[in-house]
Amino acid sequence: MTTTTITSNSSNTDSKQASSAFPDLLRSEWTKFRSVKSSLWSLIVANGITIVLSVVICQAIVSRWNQRPLAERLIFDPTARSLTGIFLAQLAIGVLGVLVITSEYSSGTIRATFTARPQRNLVLAAKAIVFAVVTFITCLIAILIAFAVGQAIFTQVGAGASITSPGVLRSIIGSTLYLTVGGLLALGLGTLVRHTAGGITCFVGMILVLPGIVNALPSPWSYDIGKFLPSEAGLVVTSVVRDGAGHLLGPWTGFLVFCAWAAVALVLAGWTLHRRDA
Amino acid sequence: MIDVSNLSKSFGNTKAIDGLSFQVQPGQITGFLGPNGSGKSTTMRIIMGLDWPDAGQALINGRPFAKLTNPLYEVGALLDARAFHGGRSAYNHLLYLAQSNHIPPKRVDEVLELVGLSSVARKKAGTFSMGMGQRLGIASALLGDPGILLFDEPVNGLDPEGILWVRNFLKSLASQGRTVLVSSHLMSEMALTADSVVVIGRGRLIDSAPIDQFIGRSTQSFVIVKTPDSSSLQDILRQNGASVKARDDGSLEVTNMNCPQVGELAASNSLVLHELYLHEPSLESAYMELTQEDVEFQSVISTQAVHASN
Ligand SMILES: Nc1ncnc2c1ncn2[C@@H]1O[C@H](COP(=O)(O)OP(=O)(O)OP(=O)(O)O)[C@@H](O)[C@H]1O
Ligand SMILES: [Mg+2]
Numbered sequence: 001m002t003t004t005t006i007t008s009n010s011s012n013t014d015s016k017q018a019s020s021a022f023p024d025l026l027r028s029e030w031t032k033f034r035s036v037k038s039s040l041w042s043l044i045v046a047n048g049i050t051i052v053l054s055v056v057i058c059q060a061i062v063s064r065w066n067q068r069p070l071a072e073r074l075i076f077d078p079t080a081r082s083l084t085g086i087f088l089a090q091l092a093i094g095v096l097g098v099l100v101i102t103s104e105y106s107s108g109t110i111r112a113t114f115t116a117r118p119q120r121n122l123v124l125a126a127k128a129i130v131f132a133v134v135t136f137i138t139c140l141i142a143i144l145i146a147f148a149v150g151q152a153i154f155t156q157v158g159a160g161a162s163i164t165s166p167g168v169l170r171s172i173i174g175s176t177l178y179l180t181v182g183g184l185l186a187l188g189l190g191t192l193v194r195h196t197a198g199g200i201t202c203f204v205g206m207i208l209v210l211p212g213i214v215n216a217l218p219s220p221w222s223y224d225i226g227k228f229l230p231s232e233a234g235l236v237v238t239s240v241v242r243d244g245a246g247h248l249l250g251p252w253t254g255f256l257v258f259c260a261w262a263a264v265a266l267v268l269a270g271w272t273l274h275r276r277d278a
Numbered sequence: 279m280i281d282v283s284n285l286s287k288s289f290g291n292t293k294a295i296d297g298l299s300f301q302v303q304p305g306q307i308t309g310f311l312g313p314n315g316s317g318k319s320t321t322m323r324i325i326m327g328l329d330w331p332d333a334g335q336a337l338i339n340g341r342p343f344a345k346l347t348n349p350l351y352e353v354g355a356l357l358d359a360r361a362f363h364g365g366r367s368a369y370n371h372l373l374y375l376a377q378s379n380h381i382p383p384k385r386v387d388e389v390l391e392l393v394g395l396s397s398v399a400r401k402k403a404g405t406f407s408m409g410m411g412q413r414l415g416i417a418s419a420l421l422g423d424p425g426i427l428l429f430d431e432p433v434n435g436l437d438p439e440g441i442l443w444v445r446n447f448l449k450s451l452a453s454q455g456r457t458v459l460v461s462s463h464l465m466s467e468m469a470l471t472a473d474s475v476v477v478i479g480r481g482r483l484i485d486s487a488p489i490d491q492f493i494g495r496s497t498q499s500f501v502i503v504k505t506p507d508s509s510s511l512q513d514i515l516r517q518n519g520a521s522v523k524a525r526d527d528g529s530l531e532v533t534n535m536n537c538p539q540v541g542e543l544a545a546s547n548s549l550v551l552h553e554l555y556l557h558e559p560s561l562e563s564a565y566m567e568l569t570q571e572d573v574e575f576q577s578v579i580s581t582q583a584v585h586a587s588n
Contacts (some may be wrong), residue, residue: 028378035370108361118327118344277329
């Protein structure tokens with residue numbers, strides 16, 4: 001076969017002294033992220049949905065515009081409508097967030113990863129950063145396209161919004177952040193559960209099922225509790241026009257609450273990561 | 279050097295490791311032996327900082343694994359052979375490990391060359407055969423050119439050529455002064471490879487010694503003799519103080535007597551011998567004898583079959 005000398009005198013004496021630096025971990029996590037197909041596909045699906053649904057929904061609205069009552073036209077939110085796709089995109093991003101960690105458990109690479117870097121919290125942090133940056137950038141591009149396409153369609157009936165209109169930029173950035181932080185929540189849940197199907201179930205449960213259950217409570221409770229749920233709190237920042245009769249949190253307050261959910265999940269995840277066997 | 283002291287670890291009610299202490303010295307290959315479920319893999323996972331012990335500690339060059347920065351430079355391990363993502367190429371698998379420890383990417387090409395995977399480096403690791411997966415695992419252990427290496431059943435699933443390669447490879451690692459701990463169930467292979475053994479059973483140390491010493495502790499040394507006139511020879515041998523056991527294949531197992539004595543007795547009684555040799559204890563027989571009580575998952579026929587084939 002090959003020779004059996006293992007040192008080929010080249011590589012490592014000088015770098016042996018290099019201290020373990022966080023950028024090394026970021027580079028490592030980026031290599032991991034980009035070298036599997038599921039990352040690319042999740043991003044294509046998420047961002048494809050954002051754009052395609054924008055076209056479909058906006059066209060549908062325009063085609064029925066004349067039947068729309070005046071009262072509804074007044075509270076019409078062209079920005080939010082052109083970004084309807086994020087409701088579905090959040091699932092694809094959530095699945096990716098879960099997979100980023102659970103695929104390490106299912107394939108067994110987690111043990112290779114941790115024997116290369118026993119500082120497990122740093123590994124999780126590097127993962128979260130790489131995932132968040134990639135998600136934010138790609139989703140921002142898709143959301144900008146969806147917005148532009150949607151408004152171009154709405155202009156046909158004179159209902160389009162401009163990016164300079166009040167609240168529109170906030171909605172665009174807010175929607176991108178909503179997807180990103182949602183993905184981080186999924187990453188935290190995936191780390192706690194260590195299982196792809198379980199992680200996705202938890203994520204979908206928190207984002208989609210929980211609001212439905214809380215909604216079934218009698219009236220003051222349903223919205224007093226409901227407004228603090230992850231998706232209810234996080235979605236306020238994505239729309240320009242506020243509805244919900246004052247039962248919702250403010251856009252950035254809501255977003256902070258959403259961030260708190262993700263932070264709790266990630267901190268718990270980091271804590272258990274250190275205590276449990278890999 | 280690896281220093282394991284008073285290590286204990288339970289999974290629920292299962293005591294996987296129970297007050298285990300041993301040291302692994304540099305410059306030689308140490309075989310890590312024990313029946314199924316005796317705690318070898320668990321011990322190795324604890325050494326590599328993956329599992330937490332309930333008590334005791336495992337030190338790598340005097341420090342616990344979790345305290346190492348860039349551990350790939352100090353210790354490399356092949357713990358389970360398929361610990362890679364099936365959709366990722368061998369090159370990228372090694373690259374991300376290298377990057378996490380600030381190892382230059384050209385080292386990835388070197389280790390791929392070393393284990394003979396260069397030509398399939400860009401292929402998805404999921405398409406690899408068992409032996410190729412094993413080689414990829416060995417490559418990842420070598421990335422940082424570490425002084426300490428742990429291999430959990432490295433020849434599992436390798437073809438004879440691969441087994442020979444691993445054997446020579448381990449020997450060359452040890453001859454360079456590295457510390458090599460390798461677990462295996464293949465006793466004949468271990469006998470050819472290891473300089474020392476650490477033998478455990480039910481999570482406890484049974485023996486830790488140079489391999490010759492370990493084999494020497496076995497009592498199973500006896501003479502095998504075969505003759506057409508088995509009953510006469512049995513009587514003569516017994517009269518002269520030997521203990522004799524007839525074996526299924528018609529040969530006799532003689533203890534308390536050496537080959538020359540048996541041969542001379544036969545000659546003086548004009549008995550024809552077809553076979554006469556000393557059965558020396560092997561690593562396998564010594565291992566069998568010393569771990570017998572500690573085999574947890576014992577099949578009824580297995581031990582009898584093994585003794586008969588001796
Ligand atoms: N993650 C785990 N959860 C529960 N029990 C475990 C776990 N890992 C190991 N064990 C138990 O610990 C004991 C030791 O197992 P271990 O895998 O260390 O043995 P081993 O010596 O490597 O065995 P083998 O020769 O079969 O590989 C076994 O009883 C096993 O069932
Ligand atoms: Mg094992």
